[in-house]
Amino acid sequence: MSQSHLAFSQLERNAVYRAIAERRDMRHFIAAPIDPLILQRLFQAAWQAPSVGLMQPWRMIRITDHKLRRAIHTLVEAERIETAKALGEREAEFLQLKVEGIKDCAEVIVMSLMDKRESHIFGRRTLPEMDLASVACAIQNMWLAARAEGLGMGWVSLFDPLQLAELLAIPQGACPVAILCLGHIAAYYQQPMLEQENWRQRQPLEELIFENRWQAPNSP
Amino acid sequence: MSQSHLAFSQLERNAVYRAIAERRDMRHFIAAPIDPLILQRLFQAAWQAPSVGLMQPWRMIRITDHKLRRAIHTLVEAERIETAKALGEREAEFLQLKVEGIKDCAEVIVMSLMDKRESHIFGRRTLPEMDLASVACAIQNMWLAARAEGLGMGWVSLFDPLQLAELLAIPQGACPVAILCLGHIAAYYQQPMLEQENWRQRQPLEELIFENRWQAPNSP
Numbered sequence: 001m002s003q004s005h006l007a008f009s010q011l012e013r014n015a016v017y018r019a020i021a022e023r024r025d026m027r028h029f030i031a032a033p034i035d036p037l038i039l040q041r042l043f044q045a046a047w048q049a050p051s052v053g054l055m056q057p058w059r060m061i062r063i064t065d066h067k068l069r070r071a072i073h074t075l076v077e078a079e080r081i082e083t084a085k086a087l088g089e090r091e092a093e094f095l096q097l098k099v100e101g102i103k104d105c106a107e108v109i110v111m112s113l114m115d116k117r118e119s120h121i122f123g124r125r126t127l128p129e130m131d132l133a134s135v136a137c138a139i140q141n142m143w144l145a146a147r148a149e150g151l152g153m154g155w156v157s158l159f160d161p162l163q164l165a166e167l168l169a170i171p172q173g174a175c176p177v178a179i180l181c182l183g184h185i186a187a188y189y190q191q192p193m194l195e196q197e198n199w200r201q202r203q204p205l206e207e208l209i210f211e212n213r214w215q216a217p218n219s220p
Numbered sequence: 221m222s223q224s225h226l227a228f229s230q231l232e233r234n235a236v237y238r239a240i241a242e243r244r245d246m247r248h249f250i251a252a253p254i255d256p257l258i259l260q261r262l263f264q265a266a267w268q269a270p271s272v273g274l275m276q277p278w279r280m281i282r283i284t285d286h287k288l289r290r291a292i293h294t295l296v297e298a299e300r301i302e303t304a305k306a307l308g309e310r311e312a313e314f315l316q317l318k319v320e321g322i323k324d325c326a327e328v329i330v331m332s333l334m335d336k337r338e339s340h341i342f343g344r345r346t347l348p349e350m351d352l353a354s355v356a357c358a359i360q361n362m363w364l365a366a367r368a369e370g371l372g373m374g375w376v377s378l379f380d381p382l383q384l385a386e387l388l389a390i391p392q393g394a395c396p397v398a399i400l401c402l403g404h405i406a407a408y409y410q411q412p413m414l415e416q417e418n419w420r421q422r423q424p425l426e427e428l429i430f431e432n433r434w435q436a437p438n439s440p
Contacts, residue, residue, distance in 0.1 A: 004370025004404055012235035016368040019236045020265050020361050045240050047425040054414040056423055061430045068432055083345050123377040125303050129352055130377045136356035141240050148236040150224025157343040157350045169433040184224055194274040203276055205267040210281045212288055213389040
């Protein structure tokens, strides 16, 4: 079982694994603009993601209008309160968490599913939601590229998609799925922030891998 | 606009961008087993993905039973025929494409959403499908790690999720979303295979980026 002749060098492999290991969902940013060339590389990384049937369902809306950014923040803040209520006994604890950095980050990018997706059947006849999976792959590419560039990125999904769609003139059939906060940071969280803040601990990997059939927790 | 002090070295950055650029959705494999240590690194890469509210919704089922692998192939083949019919005038063209490498690849891994997801509200009150987004991020991590290791990976979504769930005893509430084919390959496609085969051409990046609001194609 030798290594593939197509494998990266040890140093290159380590770099890829380092980006994967050190990427964090960031909510704390410092004020400093992003070099436009770096931003372009992150967009390019998104574009190089796989997409089901090569449909490229992702649309990226860069928010440069400060009034619009404030309006987006207002939408997120409203949903933060709704989520807190829905969490019941953990409401107060949730409200202590910093869940977004929309006001502080250098760039806000809204990722949206495109409209007119019905015509794309390849890989979606039984699983139409594969378009969202493609958008998520693009975002993960951006996240890893941002880590390599020393930038932080956060994926905010605390919003009403219909209200956000209205705000950005996103047409019917399309759907915003992420508010991405991108910017310079002082440091990466050592662990996922929700783990550091004791919101939740991660399950170990071995509990998430089964063989040949589903295994209930603690089943033989 | 200086570079972040947290940025990787130029060589490391290049390696991350190389993995992003050269990753392909592979359907052609060569017979050779995968080193268990490498397989473990790919699982670990999946596990290091972000997940909404740290819910870790992914469950990975490694298929080692050859009878089961054949049964999975039969399910996919049935859906391939259904998809071809649904494509109408492109039916014959679609049937010419190689859409999966289930019989030839070294490892088949079924990725599934976990059951009992209703209790996870953080980041999902208005967008419950964020769990699928988290699974897709994990798969993208595996894809990039596989590229670094010189291995090929393909994401097959041509299957009936209910039938696949039944085959693998996946409980109600959980849902398989990917049959991952993983293995050694002779070479990576230079371009996405669907582009090479003239199934579809990619839209350029600049058409997918808008500013502040949605822009219709060719709108000012």
